[in-house]
Amino acid sequence: MRNIRTVTVIGVTGTMGANVAGIFASFGDARVFCVGRDLEKVRRTVPRIVRSVKADAIAANLVPADFSMLETCVAESDLVFESVREDLALKKEIAARVAGALRADAISGTGSSGLSITEIAECYPPEKRSRFFGIHMFNPPYTLPLCELTPTVYSDRALLSWLKTYLREKLFRTVVEVRDSPAFLANRIGFQFINQALRDAERYQDNGGIDYMDAVLGSFTGRTMPPLTTADFVGLDVHQAIVNNLYAHTADWARDSFALPAFARDLIDGGRLGRKSGGGLYQVVKYENGLRRQTVYDISTGAYRDVIPYHFPFAEQMQQAIAEGDYQLAFTRLTRNQSPEARLCLAYLLRYMLYALFAAREAGGDMAAADDVMAAGFSWCPPLALYQALSSAADVPALIRERLPEVCERMDVDRALAEIRPSRYDYRRYFKSGRRME
Amino acid sequence: MKKVYILGGAQTDFERNWKKEGKGMVALLKEAVADGLTGAGLSFEDVRALNREDRVACFVGNFIAEKYTEQGHLGAFLTEVDPAFYGVPSARYEAACASSSAAIDAARTSIRAGDRDVAIVVGWELMKTVDARTGGDFLGRAAYYEKEAKGIELPFPKLFGRLADETLRKYPALEEKRYMDALARIACINYANAKRNPLAQTRQWFMNFAQASARGTETNPLVGGRLAVSDCSQITDGAAVVVLASEDFVRRRGLTGRPVIKGFGHRNAPLRFDRKVAEQPDSPYLLPWTRQAVLDAYGRSGLTVADMDVFEAHDCFTSSEYAALSAFGLTPPGEEYRAVECGLIAPGGAKPVNSGGGLIGCGHPVGATGARMLLDLYKQVTGAAGGYQVPDAKNALMLNIGGTATTNYVFIVGRED
Structure with missing residues (x-):
């Protein structure tokens, strides 16, 4: 039985990248090359990764790296997990780089939440293509253990079965095998x-609209x-x-x-994306005295108002x-x-x-x-x-x-x-x- | 003496936070009692029928609902669960973290005396109703509050930290590192065991030896002397129900394969930790009354440590499980680390301890713990423990303590010979 001792996570400064790195470094007990565009930003991400699994002990497993070191990291890895933003062209570009450096016995995967796994797999040469899978986890993976595992027509079935066991028994994921289909299940x-x-x-x-439905x-x-x-x-x-x-x-x-719906498109176009942008469907208004007021976007007036009880x-x-x-x-x-x-x-x-x-x-x-x-x-x-x-x-x-x-x-x-x-x-x-x- | 059978029961999922679900003790008890009766093969209609002949009683174990939920009179509270309990004798038993063992003891006695045919033990505690600091202060009432806990933040971790200090003092040959490593391994074993228990509080949490040893870090802060968070059981909400029955009842129903309570021990040590320490130099055991309770149970059952296939230790802290190992007779006193280092107590070892995670892994809703332990013993000897089953377990022992190993209850459960 193979062992996953070294893992490369690409796109580690993103929320999912960081959290998945934490899962590999803790439950997986693997050394994790944490690859991001900006080495300084990767270094600053390490404490976040540690906190995501509440374990200082894993810090020793986390090795910050940037894209100039990608091939070196990949060549040393038993498993490579790509977690860059949902952009097919970008993912394909990275897959091609990974393919060049990946060891013949290593596994690779993408954390994509809905792009075509098959298309990304096709960036790999045939012998490595069979070792590529969609490995979709949920945020935050420490509390949401779901992992949607997507093989392609090229996949090595024995390896798929091994990977399923690894994810289930070593990483404690709830593994569901899904077809390469839109947004998975x-x-x-x-x-x-x-x-x-x-x-x-x-x-x-x-x-009332938004708060009415909620x-x-x-x-x-x-x-x-x-x-x-x-x-x-x-x-x-x-x-x-x-x-x-x-x-x-x-x-x-x-x-x-x-x-x-049209109003949601308008909100997105206006940069009102939700909690992460300081407001979207809802907006918390903070006052100088520390009080907070929950308001909601009123679709009919286009303004925020108090939530209706x-x-x-x-x-x-x-x-x-x-x-x-x-x-x-x-x-x-x-x-x-x-x-x-x-x-x-x-x-x-x-x-x-x-x-x-x-x-x-x-x-x-x-x-x-x-x-x-x-x-x-x-x-x-x-x-x-x-x-x-x-x-x-x-x-x-x-x-x-x-x-x-x-x-x-x-x-x-x-x-x-x-x-x-x-x-x-x-x-x-x-x-x-x-x-x-x- | 009449035999006391265990029909089965149920525990709630100790991962659940009932405050976050917006539910209180009525909801908790409704679920636990309904599931517990089902697990024992009984119905509310059976309770009514037994009650018409005055052959059923309820025994409620709870430490301190008066503080956590502002409610007393907890025996009578079962009438809020289901009208089937109207008229059924029911009272609450309290012995700190051994509260539901006190309830088990009373239930067992009523069956043995022939007074009842069925005794329903309900252990429960809701602890997430308050913040950790307030809850820790409530728990201080399991010690001598005025003298040992009042005004002290998290008094119990500090008291069990002193148990660690006293262990090192009593056994000078024991190196500190060896001891602390053994405690870290105990934590790891319990966390790992919890991963196989679908009702364990920490079943999704991460722990390994490095993290358990990283005491004093941000994610594993020290909480009581040498002890860190990884050495502690965590407070949680939960209930466990276990149903005992008489031989008559088991015969009438044609039930087979139900285990019996083979032995018990109950000893109280001095309440105050200082007095415990002052009393023990004459004994090779740091907790001589804990050891005595185990010996009493072995003696009454006619069994020895060699006959035991599974143990439930009271690991409210790693230092208390450590002391329990010699009390069980698994090692000579002072050499408990041997049982940890050689894998004796780990899953697959000859004497697995806390195979479902114990208090550290499964969780410690204090008033539920004794009943949860008895239920786990029942599951083990009937082959119903699922992922944490110890193969072919015939006899099993539980130690449930209250306070700083002040109240010591031991029960031995086994298949009928």
Whole structure:
């Protein structure tokens, strides 16, 4: 059995590059060449890498380097992981350089979140092409253990199987093998949900828009962060890259839901990308006396205003029930309530399950894969677990036919539902009351 | 004497932070009790039926909910979990971090006396309700608060740091580096074991020998004398439920393969750490009452250390697991490092300790820990421990301590002969 003793991470000053370097240096116990454009910036990144896995002991494993040393680092490495920005031309250029220096027995991979793995693989000569994979981790990998592993038609299957074991048993990743398909699996499912919410924010702008949708789809629906808060956290530019890719390269019933709404494009054009740029969908206003005020972009006026404290009876009843551990009661409230907000919320959850079932098949996985990616990559209640949760209170197939006729027309729902299996995840932890507990 | 069987139970996922989920003790107990009954093959309807004949009782272990959640009267609180508990006798037992062992002891006694057929032990603690400093101060009440903890930041790490100091003082032949390396290895073993336990608090955390030895760094600060964060169990939220039953009940139900409690020991050392230290020079053991509790359990079970296949040690700190190794009889006192260095206590070793991660790896919601340990013993001897199963374990021993090894509870669980 081979051993990964030395790793090169290219693009280490980026968030993912730094965090993945931390995973290799800690769990992987590998010496990691940390390659970036600017050696000084790489040196300044080292403490960040150490903090990402909370381990000073790994500092000794981190070797700062710049691109002039790339070939030297690669030649010494058992594994090379490229994590530069999502630009196919740039990734291909780097792949060509890596290919020239890579040892015949080494493995290489890209952290790309959606570019064609096959096209990048083709930058390698045939014997090295078989040793190249997509290795997509989630941010932050220390708390989100998902790793989407993408082989290509050229891949050495025995090596793929070895790599899977390495990622699982040495790096403690939740490994899901996916096809080289647009955005792979987790982001395809997750950003369908998020972008649909972004589109509905525009549609329901007179009800409040962004904060309205987040209030309808709050943490009581099986997630830590509401979807548009998540988009703001991820960055609207990253969000745009993912949904544009999906809009351009998918052709299924959910395709239209990947079209970015006009107001989001305007925000991006104006440099309002989200939390990292000091404001996007939301903006925190800080006062000199230390007070902070959370404001939200009002689509209808184009200005930021205070977040509205919505009071939806269905949501409050669910939160109350969840706070007391009465999950069945919470889902009964949700499925019986006929208010527009409750119906909207339930439609999102049902569509999420169906699209996960559908996308899992498209991306080459099974239903268990859809569960793994959503739990380990998003910390959302995974689809099979959600099915179990809702089934405690309602006939879910009947609900789907009643509430999502437009999806039922375009997808073989019966066939999808026949594949439903018990989840290996416990749904209860994902549903939060959103209440402050004293 | 009547036999006491273990039917099974459940623990919550110790990774969960219930405050962040916006849930309190009602939610925690509803999940734990429902899962615990299911794990024991019982239903709420069974509880009602048993209660009609006054054959069931509940024993709640919790240290200090009065501080963490502003709630007392915790035995009665089970009536908030399910109406099946209306009329069921239930009271709370407290012995600091050994609280649920006190509950187990009372439950075991009621079965052995023939008073009940089923005894439901519920151990729990919610600790993430307050910040670490405030929580650390609450825990100071497991020592003599007024004299040993009041006004001291994080008193317990400091007290167990003193246990480390006293270990080195008592055994002059023990080199400091050898001792500290053994403590670091204990931490590593427990973290590594937690990786195989799907309910362990630290199952996603990184730890290795270098990091456990990097004491005094930003990511592994010193917290009590020589001891650093890597030497400590971390506070968390959780509950564990374990159900005991009489031989009559097991026969009536036609249950087979359920293990029995074969032995117990319970000894209290002087409350104050100074007095413990002052008392022990006559003994070769630093914690003579801990050793005595183990001997009592061996004696009552008719078994010896040679018969034990698995141990659960109370590693609230690495220094307490270290002292437990000789108390178990795995090494002579003063030579505990040998059991660490030769791999005896590691997975695959002849005497694995804390195979599910222990307090350091699995987590230490203090009032739940004793019940969690008994449940793990049950899992081990019934082959139900999944990824952290010790092959063919027949007999297992747990040591659950309260305070600075003040209250010492030992239980031995094994397959029926």
